Amino acid sequence: MKRILPLTLVMMCCATTSFANEDKVAELQAQLNALADYVEAQSVQPSKTTVGGYGELHYNNYQNTSNKIDMHRYVLFVNHEFSDSIRFFSELEVEHAISGAGQTGATELEQAFIQFEQRGGNIKVGMFLMPVGIINETHEPSTFYGTERNPIDKYIIPTTWREGGVMYSGYSETGLSYDLAIHSGLNTTTSIRSGRQHVGNAVADSLAYTARLKYAGIQGLELSTTINYQEDLDQVAGGIGSATLIEAHAVYSLGQLKFTGLLANWTIDHGQNTQGVLLESSYRINAEWGVFARQNTWDDTGAGDKVQYNAGFNYWAHEDVVLKFDVQQQNVLAGDKDGFNLGMGYQF
Amino acid sequence: MRYTIMLSALLCFAMTAHAEQVFMTPQAYIQAQFDGATPKPKVIWLNQGLKAKMAEILNHDYAGLRVRYWQGEGEQAFKTVWILNEIGKEKHITVGIAINKQRIEEVKVLVFRESRGWEVKHDFFTRQFKQLFLGDENRLNKSIDSITGATLSVRAVEKLARIALVLDKEVQD
Numbered sequence: 001m002k003r004i005l006p007l008t009l010v011m012m013c014c015a016t017t018s019f020a021n022e023d024k025v026a027e028l029q030a031q032l033n034a035l036a037d038y039v040e041a042q043s044v045q046p047s048k049t050t051v052g053g054y055g056e057l058h059y060n061n062y063q064n065t066s067n068k069i070d071m072h073r074y075v076l077f078v079n080h081e082f083s084d085s086i087r088f089f090s091e092l093e094v095e096h097a098i099s100g101a102g103q104t105g106a107t108e109l110e111q112a113f114i115q116f117e118q119r120g121g122n123i124k125v126g127m128f129l130m131p132v133g134i135i136n137e138t139h140e141p142s143t144f145y146g147t148e149r150n151p152i153d154k155y156i157i158p159t160t161w162r163e164g165g166v167m168y169s170g171y172s173e174t175g176l177s178y179d180l181a182i183h184s185g186l187n188t189t190t191s192i193r194s195g196r197q198h199v200g201n202a203v204a205d206s207l208a209y210t211a212r213l214k215y216a217g218i219q220g221l222e223l224s225t226t227i228n229y230q231e232d233l234d235q236v237a238g239g240i241g242s243a244t245l246i247e248a249h250a251v252y253s254l255g256q257l258k259f260t261g262l263l264a265n266w267t268i269d270h271g272q273n274t275q276g277v278l279l280e281s282s283y284r285i286n287a288e289w290g291v292f293a294r295q296n297t298w299d300d301t302g303a304g305d306k307v308q309y310n311a312g313f314n315y316w317a318h319e320d321v322v323l324k325f326d327v328q329q330q331n332v333l334a335g336d337k338d339g340f341n342l343g344m345g346y347q348f
Numbered sequence: 349m350r351y352t353i354m355l356s357a358l359l360c361f362a363m364t365a366h367a368e369q370v371f372m373t374p375q376a377y378i379q380a381q382f383d384g385a386t387p388k389p390k391v392i393w394l395n396q397g398l399k400a401k402m403a404e405i406l407n408h409d410y411a412g413l414r415v416r417y418w419q420g421e422g423e424q425a426f427k428t429v430w431i432l433n434e435i436g437k438e439k440h441i442t443v444g445i446a447i448n449k450q451r452i453e454e455v456k457v458l459v460f461r462e463s464r465g466w467e468v469k470h471d472f473f474t475r476q477f478k479q480l481f482l483g484d485e486n487r488l489n490k491s492i493d494s495i496t497g498a499t500l501s502v503r504a505v506e507k508l509a510r511i512a513l514v515l516d517k518e519v520q521d
Contacts, residue, residue: 033391036413050438079438087463115463119369122463138497175470219472222496251496319407319503 052077054347056141058148062328062339071097075110085117108198110160121170127199128167131179131212132226132247133157134262141345142322145282145292146310148341151334152276155300156264157247158192163208164199175217181210186243187235191300192266192274195233206232220253233268241269256284272302290314292326306334312341321346369460371469374431377444377458378418381429389416392519401486405510406434415515427453428519430512436462436501443505445512450520451481455509465501473502482513 053076061067073095080088090112096105113126129137135144135153139160153159165183185208188195197203208231214224228245249262258281265275276298284290293311300306312326324343330336372380379386393414394402402410420427427448433440439461446453455477457469467473476492483489488510494502 040412052437089463117463134496138499143499171466175467216467216495216497217470217472219476220493253493253496255493256491 048081050077050079052079052348054140054142054345056147056343056345059342060148060337060339061341062337064336087115087117089113089115110162118170120172121168124167124169125165127162127164128181128183130161130163130183130210130226130228131167131169131181132161132210132228132245133159133264134249134251134260135159136161140347141324141343142314142316142320142347145280145290145314145324146294146312146326146341147324147343150278150280150294150310151296151306151308152262152264152278152298155191155193156266156274156276156298157245158186158196161196162199164202165207167210175215177214177216179210179212179214183208183210185230185235186233189234189240189271193300203235205235206230222249222251224249233271240271243268243271258282258284274298274300274302276300287319288316290316304333305331307331308334310341320348369466369469370458371460372444372456372458374442374444374458377431377456378429381427381444381446381454382418382420382424387418387420389418390519391416392515398514398518401514402511405486405507405514410511417515417519419519424448426450426520428512428516430515431458432508432511434504434508436465436504438462441468441501441504441508443508445509447512447516450513450517451479452477452509452513454478455505457505460501462501465495465498467495467498468501468505474505477509480509482510482517486510486514488513 053074055074056072057070058072059067059069073093074097075091075093078090078092082088091110093108093110094105095108099105099107109127111128113124113128116123116125131137133153135149136157136159139149149159163181163183163185165181167179167181167183169177169179171177184197184199184202184204185206186192186195187197187203208229210226210228212224212226214222216222225248226245228247230243232239232241233243234240244267245264246267247262247264249260252259260278260280260282262278263276265273267273276296278294278296280292280294282290282292291311291313294309296308296310297305307330309329310326312324315323317323322343322345324345325340327340329338375386391414392398394410394412399410415430415432418429419425427446430445430447431442432445433442435441440459441457441462442459444454444456444458455474457474460466460469473495477488480488480490488506492502492506
């Protein structure tokens with residue numbers, strides 16, 4: 001009995017100490033978690049103002065013309081979130097490295113709009129990119145093949161095409177999405193590309209309207225079509241009148257193989273209709289390397305089909321940094337610029 | 349007249365503005381993964397080695413000291429569920445990832461806050477992750493097909509799937 005009593009007392013003391021230690025540990029854990037909660041709350045939230053950008057340097061080596069090296073684009077994005085549902089987006093670009101009177105380049109505002117987020121969509125008010133083609137809205141160099149943007153997205157769809165106005169974008173659970181916009185129009189009697197007014201004191205006697213329907217409800221497939229109606233292409237009564245652009249494209253990915261087809265056609269009341277077709281195949285070998293081949297056929301003057309072939313590769317040194325090489329062949333109508341292109345691009 | 353209609357429409361839209369698209373709340377996702385019984389959350393503190401692996405996958409440091417997860421009991425002891433966030437272009441995308449025996453059971457986009465790239469919420473996209481596991485260099489054992497125009501959102505979801513597998517391996521080992 002004398003032996004059992006002290007033993008029992010020792011065990012009771014140990015048990016009490018153990019409970020006390022467990023309480024202490026739990027308390028410390030709670031304090032540690034509270035501290036971690038506080039620290040994480042300070043660091044996890046993204047800033048309301050964000051800065052991004054992209055840029056690309058090109059080297060063109062063509063026969064029959066001087067070789068050129070060009071810091072083609074240097075672009076900065078500055079975006080701000082006023083509230084959960086109201087955001088500002090902007091894109092400022094320096095083209096060809098230098099701007100000013102008599103200089104080769106330009107400083108241009110490419111986007112500046114307020115976006116009101118909705119359930120199932122959003123509305124943009126301001127100066128925004130037109131929902132047409134493949135490159136016009138998403139043109140960061142690491143997202144496409146080829147050093148230079150393709151000629152269909154340059155001469156038929158005048159990328160980078162932006163206008164001032166209002167646009168509603170909506171989408172459904174089925175993978176269908178749509179965009180409806182009322183905006184400033186082009187102003188040209190010559191080429192479509194030269195008709196962009198850049199929303200700089202733009203003549204707005206006549207407006208323009210755009211609608212896009214897009215389907216992306218099946219793995220690997222994107223189907224999209226856009227119609228753009230210009231009330232008056234030269235903004236002058238009795239001039240060349242209205243014009244309509246119809247664009248359609250399909251992108252189908254089968255594993256690492258990707259096939260792209262794009263068709264764009266302008267019908268102009270009293271002017272020269274223009275059209276272009278692009279066909280591209282590409283194969284992503286791995287995370288770093290991808291190869292492609294592309295055929296571009298277009299007529300933007302009425303003189304006949306211009307044809308350009310490009311084939312080459314992209315090397316992604318980082319998911320947002322790309323080095324490019326492609327060979328180019330053109331027919332005489334397109335300029336006969338056979339040769340090769342080298343490019344460096346980045347985005348952040 | 350057309351300007352009046354435009355302004356009226358704008359006002360209506362602005363009044364009903366709402367940013368987040370919540371496809372499923374994290375709580376509901378966790379509950380569904382464990383047949384209605386939500387286990388107590390556990391926490392994995394990130395040591396230097398884990399932080400380095402996560403930074404390599406994300407291409408930036410993980411902004412947190414630990415990660416919460418939910419683990420089953422009994423027959424479901426090898427199942428873990430992770431609710432993770434990553435920025436696509438500018439805003440966080442919240443993704444639920446269920447892992448069983450170190451293979452992905454399900455990936456689901458729970459909350460989408462970006463203005464573009466919403467296509468990643470579709471089952472046709474997230475289905476690709478089923479039964480994938482960690483391959484060499486903490487990459488998925490099979491590549492994920494991208495979606496045109498949603499590249500950054502696709503990347504974000506893929507990175508989160510890899511992070512969840514790395515963390516699951518750590519807690520199961």
